[in-house]
Amino acid sequence: MLRTGRPREFDRERAMDAVMHLFWSQKYEPTSLNRIKNSMSGISPAGFYAAFGSQERLFREVVKRHMRTYGRVVAVLWDEASASRYALERFGAHANRMQPPAGCLIALAPRTCSPENYHIDAMLAAESARSREGTKAFVDHGIAQKELDTSTDGEALATAFDAFLVEMASQTRDGAMQERLDAAITALLQLWDINRVQLNDLGRSAS
Numbered sequence: 001m002l003r004t005g006r007p008r009e010f011d012r013e014r015a016m017d018a019v020m021h022l023f024w025s026q027k028y029e030p031t032s033l034n035r036i037k038n039s040m041s042g043i044s045p046a047g048f049y050a051a052f053g054s055q056e057r058l059f060r061e062v063v064k065r066h067m068r069t070y071g072r073v074v075a076v077l078w079d080e081a082s083a084s085r086y087a088l089e090r091f092g093a094h095a096n097r098m099q100p101p102a103g104c105l106i107a108l109a110p111r112t113c114s115p116e117n118y119h120i121d122a123m124l125a126a127e128s129a130r131s132r133e134g135t136k137a138f139v140d141h142g143i144a145q146k147e148l149d150t151s152t153d154g155e156a157l158a159t160a161f162d163a164f165l166v167e168m169a170s171q172t173r174d175g176a177m178q179e180r181l182d183a184a185i186t187a188l189l190q191l192w193d194i195n196r197v198q199l200n201d202l203g204r205s206a207s
Contacts, residue, residue, distance in 0.1 A: 012051060015040040020062045024105055028059055028120055059120065063127065066105045073098050077134030083141030085192050088161075092185035095165060096178055104169035106131070135162045142192075152195040164188050 018039040022031055033055055037043050043051070052058040073094045076082050106127045136158040142148040148157075168181055 010043070010047065010051065015043070015051075016062060016065055019058065020066060020105070021100075023059060023062055024100065029114065029117060031055075056117075056120070060123070063105065063123065067127070070098055070100055070104070071106065074131055074134055077131075077138040080141045080145075083138050083145055084147050085189060085196070088138070088192060089185070089189060092188070093182065096168065096172075096181045096185065099169060099172045104166075107166045107169040131165075132158070132162050135165075146197050148192070148195045149197050157191060157195060160191055161188070 019036055022035060022039045026035070033048075036055065036058070037045070037048055040048070052061065073091065076087055076091050079087075106124060136154065139148065139152070139154045139158045139161070143150060143152055143154060148154075164184070168184070171181065
């Protein structure tokens with residue numbers, strides 16, 4: 001008996017989410033094309049190549065999707081008007097709650113590709129570098145807005161914050177509780193407080 005009706009359409013967004021989690025758990029090179037196709041409900045080879053072209057193009061699209069979804073929390077780092085302790089506290093809390101169970105795809109991706117795929121490592125390294133630049137820009141804006149003292153070592157403070165974010169991703173992957181990481185964020189904010197411009201200093205400079 002012939003089936004009637006339209007065939008089920010390929011759900012690209014759902015497929016992208018499925019393969020994103022696959023890359024999270026297995027990384028780029030160890031993830032075989034067969035596993036990718038199976039994660040997409042057994043998409044045919046022809047259907048895969050029609051939709052994505054190649055495994056590399058798919059992975060690049062996954063990285064972009066990650067930055068638009070889980071990674072969008074870093075947008076505040078580039079907002080010059082948001083360089084304050086309150087914004088940093090909100091950023092840390094949001095990063096903690098938006099972190100997927102497998103941790104950050106960018107921060108935890110190992111740079112272990114074979115020579116023919118070094119450009120994949122370079123792409124991930126560039127994304128990590130952009131995040132570090134955002135953290136440094138956030139601290140620099142805090143100094144420029146007189147939220148932080150001008151004697152603040154911006155490079156050191158930004159490095160401390162960035163290192164914390166990478167470790168937070170690692171601990172999330174290892175099962176750390178959000179409450180524990182919230183407490184760690186509160187402790188980290190003391191570094192910002194140490195470098196804050198004191199109200200009495202502002203008063204002296206205004207007189």
